[in-house]
Amino acid sequence: MTLAGAITIAWLALFFATLAWFLGPDIVKARSDRLIAYALHIGGGSVVLLTAPFQFIAPIRNRYRRYPRIAGYTFVAGSGAAILGYLILMPGDTDVFWLSQLVAISIWAVCVPVAVFAIRRKHVLTHQHNMARAFVIAAYFVVVRIIDRHLMWALEPFSKVEGARFAHSDWLAWVVPLILVEIWYGRKWDRLLRRRERPRDA
DSSP states (O other), X not given: OOHHHHHHHHHHHHHHHHHHHHTSGGXXXXXXXXXXXXHHHHHHHHHHHHHHHHHTOHHHHXXXXXXHHHHHHHHHHHHHHHHHHHXXXXXXXXXXXXHHHHHHHHHHHHHHHHHHHHHHTTOHHHHHHHHHHHXXXXXXXXXXXXXXXXXXXXXXXXXXXXXXXXXXXXXXXXXXXXXXXXXXXHHHHHHHHHHHHHHHHO
């Protein structure tokens, strides 16, 4: 096994262990009033988080040719369910999280159809870029709760007010990963453009 393969397996093990811990039996506890909406949001998001990581592993994509298509359709269906569930659950009155969550869910809702349209036109990098964007937004709904439970101490130097720390954790949980995605795919776009320019300069 290569070092890259070992790192990938370790990362996936950690990712799924964290997901299993968070999506335990208590996730819908005391939510019976809107259980269907919670089931759509949490169930759809879980499908996205369980299928998406394998999409980014080249050996799996190359060996199992049908998997990316099946996983892609599953990703789209899960995204649709998660977004619909969120829209049903969305509070009628604004709160400290509302705007951050609305922007994040809107990005998710835009990136999925853009990714589908791109792959149908065989624009693979555009497809991958938008799938990655959608994935980090889906992961945000888990990441922010982990931060709120266990990492709020890291935000204390920036605010002594608990409500402000919760507001900061909400947008940091999706903005920072999204910036990392843009940096990663910015490098990929740069390499692609340089390859296209070489024959022209020759």
